[in-house]
Amino acid sequence: MHNFKELKVWKAGIQLCKTTFTLTGTFPSTERYGLISQMTRAAVSIPSNIAEGCGRKSNKELHQFLSIALGSSFELETQLIIAKEFDYISEEKLQTISNQITEIQKMIYGLQKSLVT
Numbered sequence: 001m002h003n004f005k006e007l008k009v010w011k012a013g014i015q016l017c018k019t020t021f022t023l024t025g026t027f028p029s030t031e032r033y034g035l036i037s038q039m040t041r042a043a044v045s046i047p048s049n050i051a052e053g054c055g056r057k058s059n060k061e062l063h064q065f066l067s068i069a070l071g072s073s074f075e076l077e078t079q080l081i082i083a084k085e086f087d088y089i090s091e092e093k094l095q096t097i098s099n100q101i102t103e104i105q106k107m108i109y110g111l112q113k114s115l116v117t
Contacts, residue, residue, distance in 0.1 A: 016101065026089075039083070060115075
């Protein structure tokens with residue numbers, strides 16, 4: 001078992017959640033059950049799956065949960081692009097949060113590579 005609270009990638013995931021919730025707070029209320037819901041769930045899924053994987057018994061299981069977290073990061077990235085297409089966010093905001101996501105993706109890849117499965 002790993003202490004997820006000490007992982008930089010988990011902390012970065014929490015920050016990404018905060019950014020995502022703040023960002024989607026500016027979206028039209030008509031998106032409450034659409035894009036807002038999808039984006040916040042994808043964002044929450046990233047640190048949640050990292051934490052769940054850390055609570056598992058083997059590195060193989062942790063690797064699998066990191067893969068799920070990685071998938072959620074790509075899902076969120078796609079949803080941000082869609083938000084930009086609908087002019088819910090600016091290009092600048094898209095770039096800023098995309099950079100956050102890219103860093104998290106790199107950290108997840110690095111953690112996966114460090115595991116002996």
